Amino acid sequence: MSAVIRSTGLWTPEESVSNDELVACYNAYVEHYNAEHADAIERGAVEAKNPSSSGFIEKASGIKSRYTIDKEGVLDITRMRPRAKPRANDELSLMAEAGVAAAKEALETAGRDAADVDAVICSATSMQRTYPSMAIEIQDALGIEGFGFDMTVACSSGTFGIINAVNMIETGMAKSVLVVTPEITTPQLNFRDRDSHFIFGDVAVAMLIEHEDVAGGQGWKIIGRNLMTKFSNNIRSNFGFLNASEEPAPAFEDRYFVQEGRKVFKEVCPMVAEMILSDMGNFGLKPDQMKRLWLHQANINMNMMVAKKVFGRDFTEDEAPVILDEFANTAGAGSLVAFHRHHDGFEAGEKGLICSFGAGYSAGTVFVEKL
Ligand SMILES: CC(C)(COP(=O)(O)OP(=O)(O)OC[C@H]1O[C@@H](n2cnc3c(N)ncnc32)[C@H](O)[C@@H]1OP(=O)(O)O)[C@@H](O)C(=O)NCCC(=O)NCCS
Structure with a gap:
């Protein structure tokens, strides 16, 4: 294989909401709701x-806070939804702006500019609009020639994006591809739903994937990769372009993210651990060769379970880093953000795994070796 993760970049919104702030708002809403419906409840x-409760959230998920594009809107109990100011067609759209900021950092870190990049993939759970694609807008804003396209694979958007870039590099279609994963997830969340109001956070992450010949011995060689999907309704959003045509029109609440969290937990953990171990077998890799697992960031207990099955032993925080405390679940960006934040301390030849899993179900593995 000849593709390399050359560099990464990250964008976060300026504002972050703690569990306590979120719970105070939710509980104020509940008090109001119960008072308003007192007779009917009776x-x-x-x-x-x-x-x-903040205690439940931290224990059940590992989440302590999340970034959001608009804290005020999220914590306003008459609204409980971030505000996004409409932008004119000649302004950079919100999602592209986030992606461009992350992409610029990735380019700067590698000492590259627009002329060095052949293609842009924007891969995220949801796109702000269908066309023109977010990738083409990001490509234009950065001044990149070549081509760009969008793709969505829910929580596996990041790894599926990387793997598409690797495929394009291996077929000779491109020498350098920017994979951009802007996850603006808080507008997709029902902040009035107790089971899920704490789950998501907003972020954008970018990775520059280069052919080994141009990477100059820098970065992380991709030494194995795999994709997997298996249909499940346990994580679902019915938001889509047909909503406006549906009769009767779906309630706004029915267009949000919903999940059967416990079922997801039970079904996805063994599925992913099995996939990782089987992929390792196919690529001639052994668990004890993995210095670090950068796993999807949905739930700390899921990560502990998957990592324990993969390592076959207890492991340290350094071997399976968690970013949920600061970021919450950032959907397709999670494992890439974990990699971005925690890739130091590797010697040449040491190996690790970036692995995503989530809605679809979907899962992606990207095995890397430090150059
Ligand atoms: C969502 C998730 C954190 C919930 O944790 P959990 O341990 O499964 O919790 P449960 O839903 O079983 O609920 C346990 C109890 O806590 C309660 N509870 C739920 N939300 C609560 C909240 N916000 N505050 C306090 N208590 C809460 C439930 O009512 C339940 O009470 P009961 O036992 O009296 O019925 C967890 O299931 C999860 O992360 N699953 C995987 C999700 C995932 O990966 N999704 C991918 C999305 S992209």
Whole structure:
């Protein structure tokens, strides 16, 4: 294989919301809701809502805070949704702006500029619009020639994006590809749903993937990769272009992210651990050769379970770093953000794995070796 992760870049919104802030807002909403429906609750016609708790959130998920594009809107109990100011067609759109910032950092880190890049892949859970594609807008904003396209594979968007870039490099279609994963997820979340109101955070991450011949011995060689999907309704969003045509129109709440978290947990952990071990076998790799696993960041307990199955022993925080405390679940960006933040301390020849998993179900493995 001849592709290399040459560099990475990250963008975060300026504002972050702590569990305590989020829970205070949710509980104020619940108090208001229960008071408003007191008679119906008394008659048994409406179910009272239960309060949320920071302790539960941290223990059940590992999340302590999340970045958001608009803290005020999220914490306004009459709204509980981030505000996004509409932009004119000649302004850079929000998602492209986030992607461009992350991409610029990746280019700067590698000492590259637009002329060095042949293609842009924008791979994320949802796109701000369908066309013109976000990738083409990002490509234009950066001044890159060549081509760009969007793709979505939910929480595996990042790894599927990398693997598409690797395929293009191996077939000779491109020598250098920017994979950009802007995940603006807080607008996709129902902040009035106790089961999920704490889950997501906003971020953008970018990776510059280069042919080994141009990488100059720098970066992380990709030594194995694999993709997997298996249909499941346990994580779902029914948001889509047909919503406006549907009769009766779906309630706004029905267009948000929903999940059966416990089922996801139970089904996805063994599926992913099995995939990683089988991929390692196919690529001639052994668990004890893995210095670090940069796993998808949805839930700390899921990561502990997957990492323990893969290593076959207890492991240190350094061997499976977690970024959930600061970022929460950033969907397709999570494992790439973990890599971006925690790739120091590797000697040439040492190996690791970037692995995503989530809705679809979908999972992607990218095995790397430090050059
Ligand atoms: C969502 C998730 C954190 C919930 O954790 P969990 O341990 O499964 O919690 P459960 O949903 O089983 O709920 C346990 C209890 O906590 C309660 N609870 C749920 N949300 C709560 C909240 N915000 N505050 C306080 N209690 C809460 C439940 O009502 C339940 O109470 P009960 O036992 O009396 O019925 C966890 O299931 C998860 O992360 N799953 C994987 C999700 C995933 O990877 N998704 C991918 C998305 S891209």
